[in-house]
Amino acid sequence: MTNVGIDKERMEAVTSSRPTKRFKDFMSKLWKHRKGKAGLIILFGLVIFALIGHFAAPYNPLANNAAAFQPPSHAHLLGTDYIGQDILSWFMVGTGTSLVVGFTIAILSALIGVTVGVIAGYFGGKIDDVLMRAVDVLLVIPGFPLLVILQTFLPPTLETTVLILSILGWPFLARVIRSQTLTLKERQYVLASKLSGLSGMQIIFRDIIPMLIPIITINAIFIAVGGVVAQAGLAFFGLGDLRSVNWGTELYYFFNQDGIAYKAWWWLLPPGIGIIILGLGANFLSNGIFETTKPQKGG
Amino acid sequence: MITRRYVIRRIIYMAITFFVAITLVFLLPRLAPGNPVLIILLTKYGGIVKPQQLKILESELHISGTLWQQYISFWISLLHGNFGPSFYYYPQSVSSLIITHIPWTFFLLGTSTIISIVLGVAVGSYSGWKRGYSDSFLQSFSIGLTAVPYFWLALIFQLVFAVLVVIDGTHILPVAGAYGYFVTPGFNYQFVISLLKHSILPLATLVITSFPGFALLMRNTIVTVLDEDYVLQAKAKGLSLNTIRKSYVNKNAILPVATSVGLAFAGIVGGAFIVEEVFSYPGIGYLLYNAVTVYDYPLEEGIFLIIVIVTILANFAVDLLYAYLDPRVVLK
Amino acid sequence: MMSFPLLEVKDISVEYGVDGKTIKAVNHVNLEINKGDVVAIVGESGSGKSTLAMTFLNLIEKPGRIRNGKVNYRGAKGVVDVLRMRPVDLMRYRWKEVSMIFQSAMNSLNPVMRIEGQLRDVMIEHGTDESLVDAKIDEKLKLAGLTTSIKKSYPHELSGGMKQRVNIALALACDPKLLIADEATTALDVVVQRQILTRLLKLKQDLSLSLVFITHDISLVANIAEIINVMYAGKIVERAFAKQLFENPLHPYTEALLQSIPTLEKGTAIKGIKGTPPDLSKEIKGCPFADRCPKMFDRCLAEPPELKNVGDNHYVSCHLY
Numbered sequence: 001m002t003n004v005g006i007d008k009e010r011m012e013a014v015t016s017s018r019p020t021k022r023f024k025d026f027m028s029k030l031w032k033h034r035k036g037k038a039g040l041i042i043l044f045g046l047v048i049f050a051l052i053g054h055f056a057a058p059y060n061p062l063a064n065n066a067a068a069f070q071p072p073s074h075a076h077l078l079g080t081d082y083i084g085q086d087i088l089s090w091f092m093v094g095t096g097t098s099l100v101v102g103f104t105i106a107i108l109s110a111l112i113g114v115t116v117g118v119i120a121g122y123f124g125g126k127i128d129d130v131l132m133r134a135v136d137v138l139l140v141i142p143g144f145p146l147l148v149i150l151q152t153f154l155p156p157t158l159e160t161t162v163l164i165l166s167i168l169g170w171p172f173l174a175r176v177i178r179s180q181t182l183t184l185k186e187r188q189y190v191l192a193s194k195l196s197g198l199s200g201m202q203i204i205f206r207d208i209i210p211m212l213i214p215i216i217t218i219n220a221i222f223i224a225v226g227g228v229v230a231q232a233g234l235a236f237f238g239l240g241d242l243r244s245v246n247w248g249t250e251l252y253y254f255f256n257q258d259g260i261a262y263k264a265w266w267w268l269l270p271p272g273i274g275i276i277i278l279g280l281g282a283n284f285l286s287n288g289i290f291e292t293t294k295p296q297k298g299g
Numbered sequence: 300m301i302t303r304r305y306v307i308r309r310i311i312y313m314a315i316t317f318f319v320a321i322t323l324v325f326l327l328p329r330l331a332p333g334n335p336v337l338i339i340l341l342t343k344y345g346g347i348v349k350p351q352q353l354k355i356l357e358s359e360l361h362i363s364g365t366l367w368q369q370y371i372s373f374w375i376s377l378l379h380g381n382f383g384p385s386f387y388y389y390p391q392s393v394s395s396l397i398i399t400h401i402p403w404t405f406f407l408l409g410t411s412t413i414i415s416i417v418l419g420v421a422v423g424s425y426s427g428w429k430r431g432y433s434d435s436f437l438q439s440f441s442i443g444l445t446a447v448p449y450f451w452l453a454l455i456f457q458l459v460f461a462v463l464v465v466i467d468g469t470h471i472l473p474v475a476g477a478y479g480y481f482v483t484p485g486f487n488y489q490f491v492i493s494l495l496k497h498s499i500l501p502l503a504t505l506v507i508t509s510f511p512g513f514a515l516l517m518r519n520t521i522v523t524v525l526d527e528d529y530v531l532q533a534k535a536k537g538l539s540l541n542t543i544r545k546s547y548v549n550k551n552a553i554l555p556v557a558t559s560v561g562l563a564f565a566g567i568v569g570g571a572f573i574v575e576e577v578f579s580y581p582g583i584g585y586l587l588y589n590a591v592t593v594y595d596y597p598l599e600e601g602i603f604l605i606i607v608i609v610t611i612l613a614n615f616a617v618d619l620l621y622a623y624l625d626p627r628v629v630l631k
Numbered sequence: 632m633m634s635f636p637l638l639e640v641k642d643i644s645v646e647y648g649v650d651g652k653t654i655k656a657v658n659h660v661n662l663e664i665n666k667g668d669v670v671a672i673v674g675e676s677g678s679g680k681s682t683l684a685m686t687f688l689n690l691i692e693k694p695g696r697i698r699n700g701k702v703n704y705r706g707a708k709g710v711v712d713v714l715r716m717r718p719v720d721l722m723r724y725r726w727k728e729v730s731m732i733f734q735s736a737m738n739s740l741n742p743v744m745r746i747e748g749q750l751r752d753v754m755i756e757h758g759t760d761e762s763l764v765d766a767k768i769d770e771k772l773k774l775a776g777l778t779t780s781i782k783k784s785y786p787h788e789l790s791g792g793m794k795q796r797v798n799i800a801l802a803l804a805c806d807p808k809l810l811i812a813d814e815a816t817t818a819l820d821v822v823v824q825r826q827i828l829t830r831l832l833k834l835k836q837d838l839s840l841s842l843v844f845i846t847h848d849i850s851l852v853a854n855i856a857e858i859i860n861v862m863y864a865g866k867i868v869e870r871a872f873a874k875q876l877f878e879n880p881l882h883p884y885t886e887a888l889l890q891s892i893p894t895l896e897k898g899t900a901i902k903g904i905k906g907t908p909p910d911l912s913k914e915i916k917g918c919p920f921a922d923r924c925p926k927m928f929d930r931c932l933a934e935p936p937e938l939k940n941v942g943d944n945h946y947v948s949c950h951l952y
Contacts, residue, residue, distance in 0.1 A: 133312070133315075136312065136316075137312075137316045137319055139565075140316055140561075140565070140611055140614050141316065141320060141607055141610070142564075142565040142568040142569065142606055142607065142610045143565060143566070143569060144568060144569025144572055144573075145568065145569070145602065145603045145606045145607070146603070148572075148587060148591065148599065148603070149323075149324065149327065149600065149603045150327070152327075152591065152596065152599055153327040153328055153330070153596075225446075232448065232450070233448070233450055233569065233573055236450050236573060236576075237572075237576065237588060237591060238588070238591055238592055239591060251450060251451065254454065255454060259458075260454070260457050260458055260461055260462060261462065263458065263462050263463060265463075268451075268454055268455065268458060272447070272451035272452075272454075272455070275446070275451065276443070276446045276447055276448075277446075278446075279445065279446025279447075280442070280443065280446050283445075283446065527738065528733060528735045528738040528739040529738060529739050529740055529742070531690065531692075531733070531739070532731075532733055532739040532740075532801075533741070534690060534725075535688050535690055535725055535726065535730070535731055535733075536725065536726045536730075536752075536753045536801075537721070537722040537723060537724065537725030537726045537727065537753070537756065537757065538722075538752060538753060538756055539722065539756060542756065546741065546744060546748070546752060547741050547744075550741075550743050550744070551741070551742065551743055554743075624743070625742075625743060626742070626743060627742055627743075627785070627787045
C-alpha cells in the first residue's frame with residue numbers, strides 16, 4: 001500500500017534498472033520516434049563527416065598551393081578560396097572545430113546552469129533570491145554586444161571564446177531547472193527520502209537530477225547550437241582567434257577577402273548549410289527526446 | 300495591475316544591472332594588457348605628441364591616479380552623459396558618434412521587430428487555426444528558417460543582389476549604406492524612397508530569421524488556447540467566428556508572445572549589429588564593427604553601455620505592456 | 632398530457648477517435664425533454680452524459696464525431712434537426728434557445744475579458760438592442776444572485792461560487808428555453824451547491840425554463856429533478872420519475888448507485904460498486920454492466936438488453952425485466 005503513493009514515473013526511471021539498461025531503453029524509444037531518429041542520424045552524420053575531415057581530408061586546409069577562387073572541380077570538389085586553399089578540406093576540418101566548440105559550451109553551460117538552478121530551486125530563500133536576480137541581470141544584457149566587449153579585452157583564442165560563451169550560456173537553463181526542481185521537491189518520493197534522513201545533497205543527486213536529465217539534454221542541445229552560431233557570429237565580426245579553422249572564420253574570410261566580388265558561392269554555401277543542418281538535427285533530436293520522455297497521461 | 304512598489308523595485312534592478320555593466324566596462328580594459336594611451340598615440344599620431352596633449356588624453360580616458368580615483372572620475376563623466384573621446388575618431392567624442400549613428404539602429408531594430416511580431420503572429424495563428432497540411436508545412440518551414448543564421452542570409456543577399464542579379468549594370472536593390480549618394484537627406488520624395496530601398500535587404504534578413512520564432516510560439520499557444528473551456532463556451536454561446544477569434548482566442552494566445560518579445564529583443568540586437576556590418580548600414584552596429592577593427596575601446600564601451608540601457612528599458616516596457624494586456628498579472 | 636417535446640434526441644451515437652481506437656461514448660440514445668421539465672442525467676465519469684449534453688448544442692468537435700441520429704428542436708418555426716442546421720441558424724440557435732452551464736465553470740470564463748464584456752458580446756450578437764444591453768446585464772447578474780458591481784471584474788478576481796453564478800447569468804443572457812447544467816456545482820462546497828441549485832429551480836419557476844441536470848451524484852438531484860435518466864457505458868439504462876426511481880430502482884446499476892449514497896439512517900451500509908466500467912473501444916456483446924452485476928446470468932453475456940417500458944413510464948434496460 002505504501003508504494004502506491006510513490007511516483008511510478010520515478011520508480012521506472014530510477015529504481016527499476018541499471019543506467020546502461022535505462023540508456024538502451026531510451027535510445028530504442030528515441031529510434032522509433034520519427035523525428036528523434038532523423039535528429040540522431042543527422043547529428044551522427046555531421047560527427048562522421050568531421051571525423052573524416054580530421055583524419056582524411058583531401059588536402060591540408062591551410063595549404064595554399066592551388067589557384068585562388070576556383071569554382072568546384074574534380075580536384076577541388078568545393079573549389080578554392082582567396083589564397084587557393086581547398087574549401088572542402090577547410091569545411092570538413094571546420095565542422096569538427098565548430099562541433100567541439102558547441103559541445104564544450106553545452107557541457108560547461110549545463111554544469112553551471114544545473115548547479116545554480118537546482119540549488120536555487122531546492123534550497124529556496126535568500127540563496128534563491130540572489131541567484132535568480134543574477135540570472136535576470138544576465139538574461140537582460142544583450143548577449144552579442146556583451147560578447148564583443150568581453151572578447152575585445154580577453155586574449156583572442158578559441159578557448160577564451162568557448163569560456164565566455166559558456167559563462168553566458170547558462171541563465172535560461174538555470175531558470176528552467178529551478179522551476180522543475182520546485183515541482184519535483186514536492187513529490188512524494190522526495191518527501192519520503194527526506195523522512196528517511198537523507199541529506200539535501202543526497203536527495204539532489206539521487207532523486208532530483210536523474211529526473212531532470214531529459215530537460216537538461218534538450219536545453220543543452222539548444223545551447224550547443226546557440227554556441228556554434230554565436231562563435232561564428234563573433235568570428236564574423238572579426239573577434240576571437242581568426243586563424244582557427246571553423247565555420248565562423250570561413251564566413252569571415254569570405255566577407256573580408258572579396259568572396260562577393262568573385263561571386264564565390266561555393267565558398268559561402270558550405271558553412272551556412274552546415275549551421276542549418278546542425279540546427280535542424282538539434283531541433284529534431286530535442287523534439288524526439290521531449291516526446292519520448294514526457295510523462296504518459298494516466299501513467 | 301502595477302503597483303508603485305513594483306516600479307520602484309524594477310528601477311532598482313535596472314540600476315543594479317547598469318551598475319554591473321559599467322563596472323565591467325571599467326575593469327575590463329584596465330585588466331587587459333596594453334596601455335590605451337600608447338595605442339591611441341601609435342594609431343593616430345604615429346607616436347609624436349606634445350606633453351600637454353598626453354596629459355589631456357590621460358585625464359579624458361580616466362587613466363591617471365589610483366584605480367579608485369579612475370573609477371570615480373569615470374562615473375562622474377558618465378553621469379554627465381560623457382563617454383569620453385574616441386581613440387580612432389579623436390577628438391570626436393563617443394557620445395556624438397553614438398548620437399549620429401543610433402537613429403539608424405533604432406530604425407532597423409524597431410521596424411524589424413514590429414514586422415517580425417506582426418508576421419509571426421499572423422502566420423502562427425493561421426497555422427494554429429488551420430491545422431492539417433498547411434499547418435505542418437508552415438511548421439516545418441518555420442523550424443527550417445529558425446536554423447538559418449542571419450549573417451549567412453545577409454551574405455547570400457549580398458551575393459545575389461550585389462553581383463549575381465545585376466541587370467544592365469544596375470542593381471535591383473541597393474546592397475550598401477542607408478541611402479544613395481545623390482540624394483539630400485530631408486523630407487523629400489527621393490530621399491524617402493532611397494531610404495526605403497536601402498532598408499529592404501537589411502530588414503528582410505532580420506525579419507526572415509526572427510519571425511519564425513514568434514510564429515512557432517503563436518501557433519503552439521493558439522493550439523493550446525483552442526482547447527480551453529472558455530473557447531468551447533464561446534462557441535456554445537453562438538458567437539461569430541470573428542468574435543471568438545479576436546476576443547477569445549487571439550487575446551489570450553498573444554500573451555506568451557508578448558512575454559517572449561523582451562528576450563527576443565536582446566537576440567535581434569545582435570542580429571541587427573551583424574546585418575549593419577554586412578550592409579555597411581551606418582548604425583551603431585556598423586560603428587561597433589569599425590571600432591573593433593581599429594581597437595577603439597572607448598567607442599566599444601560607449602556603444603555597449605547605450606545598448607544595455609536600451610535593452611533594459613525595452614524589457615521594462617514589455618513587462619508593463621504585459622501587465623496591461625493580461626489583467627491577471629499583478630506586478631507588485 | 633402528451634405534448635410534442637421541446638427537444639427530442641433520436642437514436643444518437645457519438646464516437647471519439649483516439650490513438651487509432653474508436654471509443655463509442657454515446658451509443659444509440661433516445662431522450663425527450665418537454666417544456667417545463669426538470670430532467671437529470673446521472674452517471675459515472677465516462678458514461679457519456681456530458682457528451683450527450685453537448686449534442687443538444689451540436690458542440691461535438693474533433694476527435695469526436697456524431698455517428699448517427701437526430702436532435703430535433705421545436706422552435707418558433709417548427710421542428711428542426713440541430714445537427715443539420717446551416718451554420719448561421721446554428722449560431723442563432725445556440726444560447727438563444729438552449730444554453731449551458733459548463734462542467735468546468737472555473738475555466739469557462741475568458742480570463743482577459745471583464746464579466747460585463749462576456750455578457751455583452753453574446754447579447755449583442757443575438758440581437759439585443761444596444762441601448763438595452765446595460766440594463767439587461769444588471770438584470771441577469773441580479774437573477775443569478777450577484778451584485779451588479781462585479782461586472783467590472785475579471786474572472787480571476789471572483790471566488791469559485793461567484794464565477795459559477797456568473798456562468799448562470801451568462802446562461803440566462805439570451806432568455807433561453809432550455810438550460811443544461813453540466814456538473815454545475817461539483818467544484819463548489821456543499822453550502823454554495825445548495826444555494827445555486829435553489830437559485831436554478833427558482834429561475835425555472837419564474838422564467839418557465841426547462842432544465843437538464845447532468846451529474847455523477849444522484850443524491851444531488853433527488854429532490855429537484857422530475858425525471859431521472861441513469862446512464863452507463865454510453866447508454867441510458869433506466870429512466871423513471873424521480874420518486875419511482877428512488878423507491879423502486881430496477882436496474883442493478885441504479886440500485887448500486889443508490890446504495891453508494893451516504894445516509895443518516897442506521898443500519899444501511901455504504902457499498903461502492905465493484906469493478907470498472909467496460910472499455911468502450913471494444914465491442915461489447917451482451918449487457919455492458921454484466922461483469923460488474925451481482926445478478927448476472929447467461930443471457931446477459933450473450934445479447935444486449937433493450938430499453939423498455941415496464942409500466943408507469945418506468946423504462947429499464949435489463950434482462951431481469
